[in-house]
Amino acid sequence: MFRSAVCRINTVVKGITIQSAARPLTASQRCMSKHSTETDQEFDQRYETFFNRPDIDGWEIRKAMNDLCGMDLVPEPKIINAALKACRRVSDFALAVRFLEAVKDRCGAKVKEIYPYILQEIRPTLDELGINTPEELGYDKPELALQSVYEM
Amino acid sequence: MVVPNMASRLLMSSLRHLQKIPKAGMSSGHSKIGGREVVGYGFNGQPNYVDRIDFPLPAIRFKENTPDIQALREKEKGDWRKLSLEEKKALYRASFCQTFAEMKAPTGEWKSVVGLSLIFISLSVWVYMGMKLFVYRPLPDSFTDEAKEAQLRRMIDLRVNPIDGLTSKWDYEQGKWK
Numbered sequence: 001m002f003r004s005a006v007c008r009i010n011t012v013v014k015g016i017t018i019q020s021a022a023r024p025l026t027a028s029q030r031c032m033s034k035h036s037t038e039t040d041q042e043f044d045q046r047y048e049t050f051f052n053r054p055d056i057d058g059w060e061i062r063k064a065m066n067d068l069c070g071m072d073l074v075p076e077p078k079i080i081n082a083a084l085k086a087c088r089r090v091s092d093f094a095l096a097v098r099f100l101e102a103v104k105d106r107c108g109a110k111v112k113e114i115y116p117y118i119l120q121e122i123r124p125t126l127d128e129l130g131i132n133t134p135e136e137l138g139y140d141k142p143e144l145a146l147q148s149v150y151e152m
Numbered sequence: 153m154v155v156p157n158m159a160s161r162l163l164m165s166s167l168r169h170l171q172k173i174p175k176a177g178m179s180s181g182h183s184k185i186g187g188r189e190v191v192g193y194g195f196n197g198q199p200n201y202v203d204r205i206d207f208p209l210p211a212i213r214f215k216e217n218t219p220d221i222q223a224l225r226e227k228e229k230g231d232w233r234k235l236s237l238e239e240k241k242a243l244y245r246a247s248f249c250q251t252f253a254e255m256k257a258p259t260g261e262w263k264s265v266v267g268l269s270l271i272f273i274s275l276s277v278w279v280y281m282g283m284k285l286f287v288y289r290p291l292p293d294s295f296t297d298e299a300k301e302a303q304l305r306r307m308i309d310l311r312v313n314p315i316d317g318l319t320s321k322w323d324y325e326q327g328k329w330k
Contacts, residue, residue, distance in 0.1 A: 062192035062209040069208055091229045092191075093240060094247035095209065102208040103253040130233030137241055139251040146250060 034043045051055045052083035064130045065099050074106045074114055077121030084122065088129050187216040191247075204249045214249045220248045 029116060038046070050056070068075050077085075080103060086094035090144055107114040119133060126133065134140055190199045194211030201210045205274075215221060224243055228237065244251075293299055311319050323330045 058191050059193060066192075066195075066207050066209050070206055071172065088232070091225075092247070093228055093232055093235070094244045097240075097244055098208055098248055102205075105205055105208075105252050106254075130231060130235070130241060132237070134253075135252070137237065137244065139244075140253055142254040142257040143251065146255065 004121060006076075033050055033117060044080065047075070047079045048082045051086045053086075056086050056089065058095070061086050061090065061092075061095065065102065069102045069106065074118070075103060076090050077118050082124045084125050084131060093122075093131070095102065096129075096131045096136060097137065097139070100131075101139060104134065119150070178258050187215070188212045189217060200250065203248070205252065205255060208252070210248075213241045215246045246284050 008103075028149070033048050047064060047068065051061070053060075061083065068079070080099070083099055087093070103118060104111060104115050125131075185199050185201075188201070190212050192209055192211050194200050195202070195204065195207040199211045201214055203210070203214050217225075221242075224246070225241060227239065228243060232240075294303070308319055308322050314320055322328075323329050
């Protein structure tokens with residue numbers, strides 16, 4: 001029993017030493033740093049090119065939009081333009097309107113300053129694609145009431 | 153040798169069981185969504201629909217693909233400028249349940265919360281009054297004004313805390329407060 005235990009430990013130790021010897025060669029970059037070195041311009045560029053990909057699908061659009069909505073920022077108008085055009089390519093009208101709503105919500109307390117600016121910047125795209133703003137659809141105010149699931 | 157072998161076998165069988173769990177969860181999730189189209193990644197990896205402000209695009213559409221919605225989707229592939237406002241709203245409601253304005257609309261629940269809190273606070277005051285009237289004994293004699301004065305007099309006589317406390321404020325020569 002002792003011998004088998006020693007054999008096992010031996011193989012485990014050997015595996016560890018081989019791994020640690022191999023590590024400097026394979027892993028040249030540590031993917032665990034918290035600090036991002038990406039500038040704001042690079043960030044905007046990254047999302048714009050992502051949305052501009054010609055073969056983008058609905059999953060990827062939703063993923064990027066959800067990510068943007070989870071961050072502490074309001075997306076730049078050029079990102080929104082690219083996102084709306086991506087929605088057009090996958091033919092999902094609801095997605096475009098929902099994203100506009102989400103962007104408006106991201107403006108937070110400064111919605112009166114930021115949102116008109118964004119609308120002014122994306123107006124050509126809206127007109128080109130035939131997308132309505134949430135206000136034009138009447139979604140700036142609650143339209144339908146939802147019955148509570150506890151009272152059904 | 154028998155015991156470790158058995159232990160490792162147990163470990164392996166439990167691990168095998170663990171690997172099966174996500175698959176089972178996935179299949180049950182799919183069976184619950186009916187004919188609704190999976191269009192994205194859910195906030196917890198499951199195909200579910202929740203209206204969330206921090207995750208506005210849920211994994212599945214809100215409505216099933218009925219024939220009239222299917223017809224709308226065909227029309228959606230054409231020029232969006234030719235869609236009427238009603239069709240656009242129908243498309244939105246086919247994908248999503250509530251708009252942001254509806255999600256954030258006040259429910260008025262705070263009124264019942266405040267009202268119930270006040271009711272319970274007043275109830276507890278009544279309970280306290282009942283206890284005071286029918287349960288508790290009267291306060292002891294030491295709470296009367298004479299007893300409290302006598303206590304103070306005695307503390308002054310004992311020179312309690314003479315440097316920066318009670319009797320430091322007492323003038324012993326004139327017999328009154330400084």
